[in-house]
Amino acid sequence: MLELIKPGTKYDFIGWRKKAYVISGLAVGISIIAVLVMGGPPQGVDFRGGTEIQIAFAQPVPIEKLRANLDKTGISGISVQRFGEKNKEEYLIGFPAVGQDASARVLDSLRSEFGEKTLELKREEAVGPRVGKELRQKGLLATIIALLGILIYVAWRFEFRYGAGAVIALLHDLIIAYGFMTIFRYELSLTSLASLLTLAGYSVNDTIVIFDRMRENLRKQSRLRFDEIINLSINETLSRSIITNGATYLTILAIFFFGGPVLKDFSFVLLIGGITGTYSTVYIASPILLLWKQKFGKKKK
Amino acid sequence: MFKSFNFRAALVGVAFLASVIFLMPTLSSIGHGMPKLPAWWKGALPEDPIHLGLDLKGGIHLVLGVETEKAIESTLDGISADIRQMLKKSGINYLEIERQGLKVVILLPDEAAANKTQKDILDKNYPRLALTPVVKEGGEVEMHLALSEKEMAEIRNYSVRQGVETIRNRIDQFGVAEPVIQRQGEDRILIQLPGINDPKRAKELIGRTARLEFKMVDENSLTAEKLWALVGQAETEKPGISDDPEALNKWLTGKIPAERMVLFQKVRDAETGRTRSEPFLLQSATVLSGDALRDAGVRLDRQFGTPYVSISLNEMGARVFEQVTGENVKRRLAIILDNNVHSAPVIQERIGGGQASITGRFTMEEATDLAIVLRAGALPAPVKIEEERMVGPSLGKDSIRKGMIALVAGAILVFAFMIIYYRVGGVVAVIVLLFNMFFMVALLAGFKATLTFPGIAGIILTVGMAVDANVLIYERMREEIRLGKTARAVVEAGFEKANLTIIDANLTTLVAGLVLFQFGTGPVRGFAVTLSIGIFTTLFTALIISRLIFEYFYFRKGAKTLYV
Numbered sequence: 001m002l003e004l005i006k007p008g009t010k011y012d013f014i015g016w017r018k019k020a021y022v023i024s025g026l027a028v029g030i031s032i033i034a035v036l037v038m039g040g041p042p043q044g045v046d047f048r049g050g051t052e053i054q055i056a057f058a059q060p061v062p063i064e065k066l067r068a069n070l071d072k073t074g075i076s077g078i079s080v081q082r083f084g085e086k087n088k089e090e091y092l093i094g095f096p097a098v099g100q101d102a103s104a105r106v107l108d109s110l111r112s113e114f115g116e117k118t119l120e121l122k123r124e125e126a127v128g129p130r131v132g133k134e135l136r137q138k139g140l141l142a143t144i145i146a147l148l149g150i151l152i153y154v155a156w157r158f159e160f161r162y163g164a165g166a167v168i169a170l171l172h173d174l175i176i177a178y179g180f181m182t183i184f185r186y187e188l189s190l191t192s193l194a195s196l197l198t199l200a201g202y203s204v205n206d207t208i209v210i211f212d213r214m215r216e217n218l219r220k221q222s223r224l225r226f227d228e229i230i231n232l233s234i235n236e237t238l239s240r241s242i243i244t245n246g247a248t249y250l251t252i253l254a255i256f257f258f259g260g261p262v263l264k265d266f267s268f269v270l271l272i273g274g275i276t277g278t279y280s281t282v283y284i285a286s287p288i289l290l291l292w293k294q295k296f297g298k299k300k301k
Numbered sequence: 302m303f304k305s306f307n308f309r310a311a312l313v314g315v316a317f318l319a320s321v322i323f324l325m326p327t328l329s330s331i332g333h334g335m336p337k338l339p340a341w342w343k344g345a346l347p348e349d350p351i352h353l354g355l356d357l358k359g360g361i362h363l364v365l366g367v368e369t370e371k372a373i374e375s376t377l378d379g380i381s382a383d384i385r386q387m388l389k390k391s392g393i394n395y396l397e398i399e400r401q402g403l404k405v406v407i408l409l410p411d412e413a414a415a416n417k418t419q420k421d422i423l424d425k426n427y428p429r430l431a432l433t434p435v436v437k438e439g440g441e442v443e444m445h446l447a448l449s450e451k452e453m454a455e456i457r458n459y460s461v462r463q464g465v466e467t468i469r470n471r472i473d474q475f476g477v478a479e480p481v482i483q484r485q486g487e488d489r490i491l492i493q494l495p496g497i498n499d500p501k502r503a504k505e506l507i508g509r510t511a512r513l514e515f516k517m518v519d520e521n522s523l524t525a526e527k528l529w530a531l532v533g534q535a536e537t538e539k540p541g542i543s544d545d546p547e548a549l550n551k552w553l554t555g556k557i558p559a560e561r562m563v564l565f566q567k568v569r570d571a572e573t574g575r576t577r578s579e580p581f582l583l584q585s586a587t588v589l590s591g592d593a594l595r596d597a598g599v600r601l602d603r604q605f606g607t608p609y610v611s612i613s614l615n616e617m618g619a620r621v622f623e624q625v626t627g628e629n630v631k632r633r634l635a636i637i638l639d640n641n642v643h644s645a646p647v648i649q650e651r652i653g654g655g656q657a658s659i660t661g662r663f664t665m666e667e668a669t670d671l672a673i674v675l676r677a678g679a680l681p682a683p684v685k686i687e688e689e690r691m692v693g694p695s696l697g698k699d700s701i702r703k704g705m706i707a708l709v710a711g712a713i714l715v716f717a718f719m720i721i722y723y724r725v726g727g728v729v730a731v732i733v734l735l736f737n738m739f740f741m742v743a744l745l746a747g748f749k750a751t752l753t754f755p756g757i758a759g760i761i762l763t764v765g766m767a768v769d770a771n772v773l774i775y776e777r778m779r780e781e782i783r784l785g786k787t788a789r790a791v792v793e794a795g796f797e798k799a800n801l802t803i804i805d806a807n808l809t810t811l812v813a814g815l816v817l818f819q820f821g822t823g824p825v826r827g828f829a830v831t832l833s834i835g836i837f838t839t840l841f842t843a844l845i846i847s848r849l850i851f852e853y854f855y856f857r858k859g860a861k862t863l864y865v
Contacts, residue, residue, distance in 0.1 A: 002722050007783060054696070099686055104501055122696040124500065128687040131364065142820035149812040157805055191755055194817055194825045198762070198832065201813030205766070205806045209773065212802040240776045243722065244769040247715050251765030254711030255758050260703040263758055270762075 005239040013234045013282050014227045014290065020283035024172060027276075031179020041181035044189030044265075045125050047139070049132030050096040051103055054123040057089040061114060066091060073109045075102050084261050090122070098126045139193050146197050147171075150204050158211055161292040166207045169285035173203045173276040180272045181265075192265040199273035202248070206241060206281040213237050214289075226293055230286045241278055249274050306852060309845055316841070320743030326350045327746055351746045354753035356824050357701050359694035360495035361503060365464075365684040367488045372460035372682035373403060373453050380427065380446070381405045382586065387422045396441070403453075405430075405446040415442035457488065460681040465490055468507055470677035475506055475670075489687065500691045502670065510639050510683045511674035513591035516583040517625075518633035518645050522558045523582050531556055532563065532580050543578060546640045560585045564635070566642035569662065581642050583635055588625050593618025597675035599668045600658070608668035609660040612675060619655025627651035638671075690823065704757035711761045712738075715768055723775055726865030730771040733847040737767050740838040741831065750834070753827025763835030769806065770843030773799045775865040788863045792851045800844060807836045 045052040063080060070078050075095050083092040093106060103124060111119055127135070147167055155163030177199060181188065213233040221229065252274055256267040325342070328335050330350035338348065355362050377400045384407065388395050395418070397408040409415045415434060423432060423444075429452065433445040448456070461484055468490060469482045481493035497503050523531075535542050535552050542549050543565065550562045557563065562585045565578040595615045599608050614622055626634070626648050635645040636659055644661055659671070716734070720727035741760060745752055778795035786794065814836065817829035854860045 002724075004722075007779070098689075107501075120693065120695065121500075121691075122693045124689060124691040126686065126689040128366070128685075130366065131688045138820050142816050145820075146813050146816040149816060150809055153809055153812055190821065190825045191828075194755060194821060194828050197813045197817050198810075198828075201810035201832075202766070204809040205769070208806045208809060209802055212805060216798075236780075237776075240769075240772050243776075244766075244772045247718055247768040247772070248762070248765035250714040250718060251711035251761050254707045254714060255761055258703060258707035258710050259758065260700065262700065262754060263703075263707070266755065266758060 003239070004242055007239075009235045009238060010231070011235055011238070012231060014231050014287060017283060017287040020279075020287075024280075024284060027176050027179075028172060031175050031182070034179045034182045038182050041178065041188040041192075042185055044187040044192070045094065045127050046190045047132055047136050047188060049098065049127050049129045050094060051098055051124070051126040053093045053103060053106060053121065054083060055091055055093065055107075055110070056120045056122050057091075057114065058118040058120075060089055063091070066110075069109055069113050070106065073105050075105065078106075098128045135190065139190070142193070143174075143197065143200075146200055150200065154204065154208065154211075157208075158215065161289055161296075162211050164292065165285040165288040166204050166211070168288055169207055169280040170200050170203050172280045172284050173199060173273055176276050177269050177272045181269065184268070186265045186268045189265060191262070192269055195266040195269040195273075199269055199277065202270075203273060203277035203280065206245070206277050207285045209240065210234055210237050210281055210286065214286075227290055230290060234282055234286060241281070245274060245278050306849070306856070309849055313846055313849065316740065319747070320740055322346055323743045323747040324739075327742075347747070349746070349749065351742065352749060352751045353697075353701075354751045354756065354824060354827050355493060355495060355690070355697075356692050356754045357697045357704075357752065358495050359497075359692050359697035360493065361497050361500050361692075362688075362690040362823060363492040363494075363504070363507065363686060364485065364688035365468075365490045365492065365508070366687040367461045367464050367490060367680075368683045368685065369457035369460050369488050370403075370682075373448065373456050374400065375682070376456055377403065377405050377448070380430075383426075384422060387426065388418065391417075391421055393418055393421075403447065407444040407446070409442045409444065411440050412436070412442055415444060418444065461488055461490065463681045464684060467678050467680050468492065471506055471673055474673045474677060475503070477503075490684065496694065497691075498694070502666070504686070504689075506670050506673065508684055508686065509674050510680045511591070511677075512639055512679040513594065513675060514587045514637040515589040515622075515625075516585075516587055516635050516637060517629060518635050519558075519561055519582045519584055520633065522561065528563070528580050528582055557582065564637060564640055564642050566645065579642075581635055581645060583637075583642075588634070589614070589618055589621055591675065591679050593621065594675060594678075595655070597672045599665070599672050602660075607660075608663050608665050609658050610663070610668050610672050610675065611656065611658045614655035614657065616655070619653070622655060622657065623651060623653045700754045701757075704754060704761075708757060708761050708764075712764050715764055719768060719771070723771075724864045726771075726775050726778075726863075729847060729850050730768065730775075732850070733771060733842045734764060734767055736846050737835075737838050737842040738764065740842065741834055744834045744838065745831065748830075748834075750830045751827050752831070753824040755824045756827035756831040759828045759831030759835060763831065763839065766810070767835070767839040767843065770799075770803045770839055771847065773803055773806075774843070774847065778863065778865045782863060782865075788855050788861050791863055792848075792855045796844070796848050796851075803843060804840065807840055811836045 063082065066080050070080060070093065075097060077097075078093065078095040081092050082090070084090045095102060095106075103126065107119075107121065147170065150170065151163045151167045153163075154166045174196060177196060180186075181192070186192065210233055213236055214229055217224070217229050217233050217236075221232070224232065249271075252267050252270045255263050256271060259267060325336075325338060325346075326348050327350040329338050342348070381398055381400050384405070385395075385398050388398070388407075393409075393414055395407060395409050395414065397406075399406060407418065409418060419432065419434075423430065423446070427446070429449065430446045431449060433447075435443040435445065437443055465482055465484050469480075472480050472482060472492075472494070477494045477497065479495055481491065483491045485491040492507060494503060531553065532543060532549075535549055539548070539552065542552060546562075546564055553563055562583050563580050564583055565580055567576045567578055569576045593614050595613050595618070597610055597612045600611045601608055629648050630650060631647060633645045633647050636643045643659060646660075663671070712734070716731045719730045719734075723730060738760065741763065744750075774795050777799045778791050781791040781794045811833060814829050814833035818826055818833065821829055855863070
């Protein structure tokens with residue numbers, strides 16, 4: 001039998017929680033500072049509004065020539081960047097204006113200089129200011145509803161403090177993922193927001209497995225102290241945590257490396273979340289239960 | 302009943318069969334030596350292959366905002382033109398009548414005229430308009446007419462509903478397979494056109510208001526030089542004003558004779574390729590509008606072979622047209638499309654029979670599209686693009702390929718990992734995962750859900766997450782083995798104890814999935830769909846199929862050693 005984690009480990013996770021607080025505090029602090037200083041991750045066209053055009057050329061076209069051509073269109077705030085794989089002549093052109101005129105002007109201008117046949121319009125996304133604002137609001141609302149839904153579900157299946165522990169651990173993961181997106185300049189779009197919410201689901205998934213074990217051990221091992229129960233439960237599920245997360249991580253890596261640029265932002269969030277999710281279950285969600293019990297548990301008596 | 306091995310086995314059998322049926326159309330649609338659907342299949346069993354999202358299939362997704370305010374304004378414009386006619390007919394002396402914002406304002410010289418207007422015209426014809434008379438200094442009376450809130454709401458609502466109908470007509474005539482045209486919320490129209498190669502043309506066809514009007518040209522009141530000078534003056538005072546006919550004509554009030562307006566004809570210079578705008582002084586009253594149209598079609602000029610649009614008018618339109626052309630021989634009649642003078646031919650003779658033609662320097666494509674929009678009718682209010690997402694066919698194919706590579710790579714990695722770690726148990730897990738993917742895709746087809754690019758990512762992630770259920774079961778089994786239990790007891794305890802954890806852990810992800818489904822559009826919604834479906838198939842395959850396999854070997858066959 002192949003065993004990554006030998007059974008009967010007795011790691012004192014709860015004993016290390018003070019150190020973990022420092023690490024988490026640093027990670028969350030850096031994330032928050034990054035978000036405040038850098039203004040969050042770059043906003044995708046979904047939330048920022050404006051137009052984005054992805055084009056491909058049949059032969060190499062230097063970006064300087066492209067810029068010069070686009071400057072002549074007189075459209076304000078126009079930007080160009082290379083996109084996708086290195087060996088492909090693909091560019092992403094963005095500008096704040098939305099509507100038929102501007103994008104047609106860009107394409108006409110490019111076609112007249114570089115030739116009708118060599119240029120292919122691969123993708124165009126335009127989001128007007130009203131829709132952009134709505135998507136921002138809906139995105140925020142969705143995140144809040146998802147968090148509340150998870151809190152309610154966990155509180156209903158366990159107890160309120162378990163729900164609170166799970167959601168605080170979750171917030172910890174979300175803040176760090178958001179911070180990483182900010183620092184590494186991964187775009188916040190509808191797709192990456194979807195992956196943040198998925199991260200929320202997965203992060204809680206881990207937490208629940210350990211909480212479930214705690215509930216079972218509380219029943220079975222009534223003589224142990226609560227912190228001992230926590231330690232025991234984490235140790236017992238340690239092997240599962242590592243294997244499951246390993247497997248999930250493999251699939252996320254597959255998406256990250258093979259899924260192309262569209263799914264890169266999406267899987268990046270999950271790559272970060274895959275690590276913080278497991279960590280926060282052990283070092284955030286569980287100690288919070290203990291803190292909660294120490295603070296509020298006595299009042300009941 | 303659920304305890305019965307046979308019952309559960311039968312359940313899996315039925316699910317498997319149903320999935321095969323749902324997946325057959327998809328398989329046969331791939332072609333390449335895949336089986337064709339037999340004849341008896343048609344009509345009895347599902348025939349639709351999996352529905353691919355626009356991001357995979359290629360196509361255009363548009364959200365149009367309807368400027369419903371404009372529909373109210375044009376209703377009021379109609380009312381004010383109507384009242385003006387009646388005032389003239391009944392000989393009431395009025396100073397001015399025009400629409401100001403969302404009100405019609407009539408200026409009358411005295412109270413007597415005001416009373417007569419109210420009694421003879423307004424009370425009879427427009428009893429439902431809210432009327433507020435304002436007596437001004439010098440005895441002039443201003444009458445303000447407004448629509449009720451309810452009527453305005455009706456007009457707004459109608460303009461969106463009618464807009465959907467009109468656009469559907471246009472798209473049907475343009476010819477697009479499986480278009481989606483839907484009202485979205487209060488004042489939006491959602492349009493999805495799969496497989497469109499020329500998004501520019503499609504957008505022009507959809508977005509055009511296509512309001513056709515005929516107005517008489519006034520060539521006598523002002524000289525051409527004076528007209529050019531006025532327009533020039535307007536443009537120096539307020540640059541860009543000539544692009545906004547409403548603002549320009551407001552500015553021109555008092556500078557040109559009453560009940561006249563200026564609109565432009567865009568003329569393309571054949572040599573320089575530049576367009577310039579030529580102003581026309583027109584009588585404000587519309588002689589005939591697009592409502593009087595019965596049909597429109599493309600014809601070719603016999604002499605030059607150039608295309609033009611021929612229109613035929615309905616009975617009433619034909620009568621009006623005959624009368625107007627008869628009365629105005631040798632004068633010019635302007636054909637106006639969306640406030641642009643399209644052409645202004647000189648009437649050579651009385652035109653009977655209700656046939657007219659719109660000529661211009663059309664390409665065949667332009668003429669065809671113009672005929673389509675004229676046939677389908679005008680939009681009751683202008684629309685503007687609020688959201689557009691276009692994916693070209695090559696990018697869609699590319700995405701499918703990338704998605705498949707990522708899926709295969711992810712699955713192989715996970716499979717290898719499971720088999721190395723759990724050996725026989727791992728093989729069972731792989732079988733269960735294959736079932737899981739199979740059911741997922743079948744449910745997608747069965748629910749007629751849309752598979753998008755992020756949706757493929759959802760399938761890949763499900764493979765990773767579904768492993769968790771197996772891992773939870775196997776780790777439990779290992780714990781039970783260490784307690785020295787028999788294989789049979791281990792299997793039983795492993796599943797019993799892991800069940801609840803598996804359900805709890807998966808349902809929280811479902812919370813996120815459902816929120817995403819509610820909030821997301823297009824591709825993201827596709828992700829939410831596969832994520833949520835994946836949770837159910839994971840529960841089904843892990844709790845039922847994998848258990849059946851273990852029970853078969855350890856309960857039925859009496860195998861003693863457990864390899865997990």
